[in-house]
Amino acid sequence: MADFEPKIVAFVCNWCTYAGADLTGTSRIKYAPNVRIIRFPCTGRIDFMLVMKSFANGADGIIVSGCHPNDCHYTSGNFHARRRWMAFNELAGFVGIDVNRIRFSWVSAAEGAKWAEVVNTFTEEVRNLGPYNNYIDLAKVEHKDAII
Amino acid sequence: MDSVKKKAKELLENQSVNLIIGYGEGSDKSVRTIFISTADEVDQLIYDERCVQNLAFYLMKHEVKHMGKLGIIAPLPVMRTILQIASECQIKEENVVVLGVNPKGELVECNGFKDIESYVAACDLDLPAKEKEIIAKLDAMTVQERWTFWTNELSRCIKCYACRAACPMCYCTRCQVECNNPQWITVEATPMGNLEWHFMRAMHLTGRCVNCGECGRACPLNIPVNLLTYKTVMTVKEQFDVVSGTLANMDSVLSSYKIDDKENFIR
Amino acid sequence: MNIENKLLKQSSLEKLILKLKEEGKQVFAPVKKNDIVDFSEIASLQEMTEDYIVTVQSAKAVAFPKVETLFDFQISKSNVAITEKDTQSLPEVVLLGARPCDAAAFEALNAIFTWDNLNDHFFVQKLKKTTIIGFSCSKADDKCFCTSVNGNPGSTRGSDILLTKIDNGNYLAEIITEKGQDLAAKYADLFEAAPEVDKNKYLADVPVQFELKAILDNISGAFDHPLWVKQSLRCISCGACAYVCPTCACFDIQDINNGSEGHRKRSWDSCGFGLFTIHTSGHNPREVQSQRWRQRVMHKFAYMPERQQVVGCVGCGRCSRSCPADMNLKEHLINLAKEVAK
Numbered sequence: 001m002a003d004f005e006p007k008i009v010a011f012v013c014n015w016c017t018y019a020g021a022d023l024t025g026t027s028r029i030k031y032a033p034n035v036r037i038i039r040f041p042c043t044g045r046i047d048f049m050l051v052m053k054s055f056a057n058g059a060d061g062i063i064v065s066g067c068h069p070n071d072c073h074y075t076s077g078n079f080h081a082r083r084r085w086m087a088f089n090e091l092a093g094f095v096g097i098d099v100n101r102i103r104f105s106w107v108s109a110a111e112g113a114k115w116a117e118v119v120n121t122f123t124e125e126v127r128n129l130g131p132y133n134n135y136i137d138l139a140k141v142e143h144k145d146a147i148i
Numbered sequence: 149m150d151s152v153k154k155k156a157k158e159l160l161e162n163q164s165v166n167l168i169i170g171y172g173e174g175s176d177k178s179v180r181t182i183f184i185s186t187a188d189e190v191d192q193l194i195y196d197e198r199c200v201q202n203l204a205f206y207l208m209k210h211e212v213k214h215m216g217k218l219g220i221i222a223p224l225p226v227m228r229t230i231l232q233i234a235s236e237c238q239i240k241e242e243n244v245v246v247l248g249v250n251p252k253g254e255l256v257e258c259n260g261f262k263d264i265e266s267y268v269a270a271c272d273l274d275l276p277a278k279e280k281e282i283i284a285k286l287d288a289m290t291v292q293e294r295w296t297f298w299t300n301e302l303s304r305c306i307k308c309y310a311c312r313a314a315c316p317m318c319y320c321t322r323c324q325v326e327c328n329n330p331q332w333i334t335v336e337a338t339p340m341g342n343l344e345w346h347f348m349r350a351m352h353l354t355g356r357c358v359n360c361g362e363c364g365r366a367c368p369l370n371i372p373v374n375l376l377t378y379k380t381v382m383t384v385k386e387q388f389d390v391v392s393g394t395l396a397n398m399d400s401v402l403s404s405y406k407i408d409d410k411e412n413f414i415r
Numbered sequence: 416m417n418i419e420n421k422l423l424k425q426s427s428l429e430k431l432i433l434k435l436k437e438e439g440k441q442v443f444a445p446v447k448k449n450d451i452v453d454f455s456e457i458a459s460l461q462e463m464t465e466d467y468i469v470t471v472q473s474a475k476a477v478a479f480p481k482v483e484t485l486f487d488f489q490i491s492k493s494n495v496a497i498t499e500k501d502t503q504s505l506p507e508v509v510l511l512g513a514r515p516c517d518a519a520a521f522e523a524l525n526a527i528f529t530w531d532n533l534n535d536h537f538f539v540q541k542l543k544k545t546t547i548i549g550f551s552c553s554k555a556d557d558k559c560f561c562t563s564v565n566g567n568p569g570s571t572r573g574s575d576i577l578l579t580k581i582d583n584g585n586y587l588a589e590i591i592t593e594k595g596q597d598l599a600a601k602y603a604d605l606f607e608a609a610p611e612v613d614k615n616k617y618l619a620d621v622p623v624q625f626e627l628k629a630i631l632d633n634i635s636g637a638f639d640h641p642l643w644v645k646q647s648l649r650c651i652s653c654g655a656c657a658y659v660c661p662t663c664a665c666f667d668i669q670d671i672n673n674g675s676e677g678h679r680k681r682s683w684d685s686c687g688f689g690l691f692t693i694h695t696s697g698h699n700p701r702e703v704q705s706q707r708w709r710q711r712v713m714h715k716f717a718y719m720p721e722r723q724q725v726v727g728c729v730g731c732g733r734c735s736r737s738c739p740a741d742m743n744l745k746e747h748l749i750n751l752a753k754e755v756a757k
Contacts, residue, residue: 048351049332052344069407079405082414083388087354087402089413090383091376094286095347096295104414134292138299139340176557180741181649201740205651210703211644304449306472306481306658309688313653314739326690328669335669336482336682366739368471368655370451 006060006126008035008119011046013078016067016108023112031116032123035063042066044077048088051102056139061101061126063118068106078106100125101132151255152221152247153190159219160187165245166216169206171199181206185215193221195253202360204229205316207239219245224271225360227264228393229316232358234261235398238319261396268394275359275378283375283382298343301371305342307335311373312349314366317356324348350376355384355401358393416592418571419599420609423578423588427605429460434602435509443477444511445470454510463512465580468556469731473661474517475524477508478541481658482682485537485668490675502540511548516561516731518549518573520661526723527664546594549574555619558732560745562621566729569618581612624745625752627726633755634717638709642754646747647708649740654685656734656742662715662727665691686710712751 012018018039024031040046043066051062064085072078085104093099103122107115159165167185170193174180179198183206184190204226206212222230227248233239241261248256248267258264274280286294309325312318325333325345333348334341357377364374384390387410390401423431435442436458444463446455452467454474487498521542528535552559552568561567571577575595578586587610590599599606657663667684671677684691687708692701701707715727728744735743 049344049348052347053332056340056344069411076405079407079409080403082409082411083402083405086387086410086413087380087383088351090387091347091350091354091379093291094283094294094379095298095343095376096291096293098291099413106414134295138343141303141339174741175735175743175746178741183648206649209648209651211648211705306683308653308655308658308685310653310655310737310739313651322690331671334671335667336680338482362739366651366653366655368659368737369453370449 004127004131006034006123006131007058008061008063008123008126009054009059010035010037010063010065011040011050012037013043013066014039014041015073016071017065017115019109020107020111020115023109024115027112029112029116031119034123035119042072042074042077043081044074046081048084051088055132055135058136060132061103061122063103063105063122065105065107065118068108071108098129098132101129149193149195149253152195152249152253153193155247155255156193156219157187157190159245160185160190164217165219167212168219168221169203169212170221171195171201183212195221195223195249199223200361200365202226202229202316202362204233205314207244208233208316208319217243217245219247221249222246222258223249224268225358227268228358229360231261231264231268231396232317232356232393234396236400241396265395273391273394275381276361279375279378282372283379286375299339302342302346303339304369304371305337305346306369307337307342307345308368310366310368311363314362315353316360316362317353324352346373346376350380353377354380355390356392357381419590421588421590421599421606422608422610423586423606425584428586431602431605432457432460432511440507440509442509442511443474468552468554468559469514469516469733471733471737472659473520473731473733474510474513475520475661477510477545478521478538479524479664482680483537485679485681487678488676490672502536505540505544508545509548510545513547513549513574514552514731515549515568515570515572515574515577516566516729517661518547519566519570520729521547521573523662523719523725523727523729524664526719526725530723546598547574549577551577551579551617552619553580553617555621556732558735558743558745559621559730560624560732560748561730563624563748564627564726564728564730568621569614579614579617581610581617587612587614625749629752629756630716630748631720634713634751637755640754642751643709644705646750647705650704650708650742651740652687652689652704652707653739654687655737655739657685657687658683659733659737661731661733662729686714712747
């Protein structure tokens with residue numbers, strides 16, 4: 001799929017990963033423009049429904065990234081997120097959602113290079129996986145108006 | 149059942165309870181929940197392999213709660229539910245008398261939650277064999293096969309919410325489904341909307357489901373929704389080493405953490 | 416209109432279905448899938464099952480679908496442009512295998528959707544395009560009680576054509592309405608001369624369980640009766656009864672939009688749900704289940720007879736079969752008839 005440009009949505013925490021992404025920019029490190037970054041106060045705030053709705057609205061891949069454990073700006077937000085994402089990942093895989101299209105990472109404010117690496121590697125992986133047609137096709141199915 | 153009936157009679161006669169929730173004969177050889185308030189009604193109580201409905205649901209029903217101090221016939225799933233809802237501060241120890249019942253129908257004396265905890269601790273809390281087998285089969289499928297299976301099943305859902313109503317843990321007075329700002333869950337029954345609804349319900353039950361199976365039984369279309377919540381039970385055991393409904397004072401799985409929680413999915 | 420009797424052989428019914436399909440009509444019939452029998456679109460008679468007393472869900476979705484788009488809209492700076500749904504060019508539908516209770520239920524639904532000069536054109540147009548070929552009941556179970564609510568296992572009420580299975584797998588075909596006559600005339604070669612049979616010989620026996628008159632006459636005065644609490648104690652307010660009921664017509668309306676375009680949809684709702692009557696202020700006049708149970712029964716047996724001159728229940732028993740708490744409507748009505756007559 002030579003001309004397929006994956007749409008990647010990144011849910012990141014303000015204090016670590018967002019700042020890290022800033023550093024990537026100021027360090028003039030290039031990374032794939034496919035990513036759309038959405039800033040949250042903390043990974044603990046990220047609802048799993050956001051991930052599902054992103055896929056339903058056309059995302060081909062999703063990144064969730066925050067502070068390393070023990071470094072959370074709110075002390076324990078990322079610990080809660082870690083548990084939530086463990087549960088989510090297992091259930092999503094069970095239901096048949098392609099969990100290879102979701103990448104979780106800890107990227108600190110000092111890890112500008114790591115952010116670029118995460119985005120670039122993941123974008124290539126999703127490019128190889130292709131568009132997430134399964135999900136979009138299901139989302140497009142309306143209720144059938146007149147049929148039982 | 150005699151030991152149970154004897155205890156029930158005692159409790160009603162000396163007015164230690166105003167109402168006992170138990171199993172009775174229903175229509176067409178089925179079983180239904182009965183509510184007895186006098187000693188001579190005690191003979192209506194039954195217990196056999198048909199008695200699978202989770203009676204603990206009624207402990208939180210408004211009209212039942214307001215009938216005074218409650219007694220409840222409690223086989224293992226009911227006991228676990230009581231411990232779990234106690235853990236979530238939905239019931240006080242002094243407001244309910246538990247008449248434990250073992251698989252043979254004999255009384256298990258329960259003077260307070262400590263006794264229930266000891267009984268539960270000695271029981272096999274594994275998932276029922278039949279469902280375990282189906283989950284294993286699903287786990288062995290490819291991602292695409294699982295997607296096809298679940299989207300086929302969940303597309304049939306008519307969003308009647310019987311699964312939610314039957315679940316004793318779904319007691320939120322304002323469910324997420326009833327929120328339209330944001331509208332996470334569509335009102336209409338579409339294949340994607342149905343998937344999101346059942347997924348969300350399973351996530352909200354993570355660490356809380358006591359695998360009583362009511363959701364699957366309540367579904368008018370026989371959709372195996374209980375497999376989703378059972379999977380969360382397995383995840384919670386494997387990944388966090390926690391089993392719900394075993395202690396009356398347990399931290400909620402998703403709002404607590406351990407510093408060394410697993411994170412093998414994070415690269 | 417006089418009912419005309421004809422003979423429809425098994426092979427002729429097969430041919431009839433194929434001809435209807437050729438014409439481009441949608442044919443719905445009971446089909447068995449996952450151990451459940453429900454209405455589904457069929458291409459030939461072979462797909463239909465006869466192994467059912469009633470289907471799990473009712474057939475009301477042909478005229479009152481579980482989700483229905485009412486109109487689309489586009490929001491611009493100065494106004495909102497509304498595109499109505501075209502209810503004139505709807506597909507022709509044949510509903511095959513509806514039981515007499517299912518067919519009679521459409522009368523009750525029609526009474527609601529055309530009440531008081533209101534004309535719900537979505538329902539009315541869809542029903543106009545539907546031809547109902549009913550099947551009489553040769554068996555019943557203990558959840559059925561059609562004969563207690565002015566019905567019977569061979570009733571022609573509501574069907575356009577009613578088929579009763581007689582010997583050799585053939586059917587006695589009763590041509591009831593003008594729509595039925597048109598169909599029979601179009602395929603006159605498939606409908607043969609009436610057989611000499613006693614229809615009643617082939618019908619199920621459904622004994623009358625309670626005196627309907629006792630309920631209709633006395634229920635309005637029973638608003639404060641303690642039996643409502645007693646009867647509903649085991650109800651878990653799941654709402655399944657309203658969803659499978661052929662005469663329940665409550666719906667919720669929502670506007671769904673994505674930016675500047677969207678649609679208004681209606682979907683099935685249930686008076687059994689806890690938040691069914693919640694006000695914006697937060698007050699809920701039917702806060703507890705006993706109030707909602709009372710409302711359900713009174714709506715069917717007091718308000719509908721009063722306002723629409725039709726009883727809102729056809730005795731199909733679907734609610735009792737789907738109920739996870741074994742509420743059993745027939746039992747409750749027997750109890751009700753006794754209590755209110757006192």
